[in-house]
Amino acid sequence: MIWCSVVSDGSSETAAIATAPCPSASGAAVTRSGSLCRVRVSVSPPFRARCSCGLVNSGTFPASGLAWVTCPEGEASALVNWVGNGIPLPTATPPRAAEHGLDGRPTLVQNAETLAHLALIGRYGAAWFRSLGTPAEPGSMLVTLIGAVHRPGVYEIEIGQPAGEILELAGGPAAPLGALLIGGYFGTWAAPEAACPLPFSVAGLSAVGASPGAGLIAALPASSCGLAETARVARYLAGESAGQCGPCVFGLDAIAGALENLAAGRSFRADLLRRWMGQVDGRGACHHPDGAVRLIRSALRVFAAEIGRHAQGLCCGRRALGVLPVPPRRQP
Ligand code: SF4
Numbered sequence: 001m002i003w004c005s006v007v008s009d010g011s012s013e014t015a016a017i018a019t020a021p022c023p024s025a026s027g028a029a030v031t032r033s034g035s036l037c038r039v040r041v042s043v044s045p046p047f048r049a050r051c052s053c054g055l056v057n058s059g060t061f062p063a064s065g066l067a068w069v070t071c072p073e074g075e076a077s078a079l080v081n082w083v084g085n086g087i088p089l090p091t092a093t094p095p096r097a098a099e100h101g102l103d104g105r106p107t108l109v110q111n112a113e114t115l116a117h118l119a120l121i122g123r124y125g126a127a128w129f130r131s132l133g134t135p136a137e138p139g140s141m142l143v144t145l146i147g148a149v150h151r152p153g154v155y156e157i158e159i160g161q162p163a164g165e166i167l168e169l170a171g172g173p174a175a176p177l178g179a180l181l182i183g184g185y186f187g188t189w190a191a192p193e194a195a196c197p198l199p200f201s202v203a204g205l206s207a208v209g210a211s212p213g214a215g216l217i218a219a220l221p222a223s224s225c226g227l228a229e230t231a232r233v234a235r236y237l238a239g240e241s242a243g244q245c246g247p248c249v250f251g252l253d254a255i256a257g258a259l260e261n262l263a264a265g266r267s268f269r270a271d272l273l274r275r276w277m278g279q280v281d282g283r284g285a286c287h288h289p290d291g292a293v294r295l296i297r298s299a300l301r302v303f304a305a306e307i308g309r310h311a312q313g314l315c316c317g318r319r320a321l322g323v324l325p326v327p328p329r330r331q332p
Pocket residue numbers: 089090091240241242243244245246248249283284285286287288289
């Protein structure tokens with residue numbers, strides 16, 4: 001049995017189903033509309049993938065014969081829970097799906113980038129893959145660059161390449177930078193002068209408390225307000241709660257509200273915000289609230305000097321919003 005999940009760059013995602021030892025496999029995909037869709041895949045030639053919604057595409061790479069499936073991403077335990085029980089909600093871990101998944105059996109939930117690497121390692125060998133990257137973190141990875149760079153997009157980098165060099169792949173900064181968000185919306189803000197010389201790797205970025213995470217670097221221009229940007233993302237993340245764990249549902253909503261107050265220059269209690277974050281961290285069935293809290297803690301650290309300015313109504317960058325894209329707010 002093979003399950004597929006995917007890497008997302010926010011616009012297109014690819015889940016590759018590598019050559020499998022079994023003649024057929026099943027998968028689950030979350031569609032762009034948010035609904036779930038079963039996918040049945042026949043791996044033995046001719047390759048076929050069928051789904052009920054029509055949003056999942058499939059085909060084969062002509063040279064290798066490798067089969068591929070594209071679908072938007074989904075939380076791994078939610079996929080397994082939905083296919084097994086019809087409930088599209090994350091479940092508590094442990095146990096992980098790899099130990100106790102569908103029907104209690106070990107279940108593979110894999111992402112596209114890993115499978116693509118496996119296919120290339122299968123073709124060219126481990127030494128070829130290890131010729132890039134660092135000894136501890138070999139190979140390449142995809143990084144999405146957004147914000148104040150000349151050519152935003154997805155770039156393949158060598159793991160360990162300095163973060164500043166990666167910005168240059170996208171044409172370099174398009175404006176003086178105020179901060180870098182590293183690792184995605186569950187990632188960490190860092191000062192550009194501290195982060196740019198660092199190797200883009202787990203070991204390298206730890207010097208600023210960051211990690212490659214989802215492989216995103218967002219370049220925040222100095223003209224924008226990092227607190228206001230973080231407040232928008234915090235509200236988005238609060239709305240993305242699956243609604244089954246109290247600390248996540250109520251905590252993230254309250255935390256997002258506090259950040260919105262701070263960003264708007266309204267009354268704000270830093271001690272309450274920090275207490276709420278401590279009460280949410282590690283308290284959900286999945287890591288959704290942990291990631292949100294990580295982002296907000298880093299914002300309070302990196303933009304500490306701005307907190308007082310907001311209280312006095314002196315931040316002029318808070319109106320320059322929209323560096324970090326979020327979907328339109330859903331109507332209640
Ligand atoms: S922590 Fe939040 S997102 Fe995760 S399962 Fe619980 S309510 Fe859902």
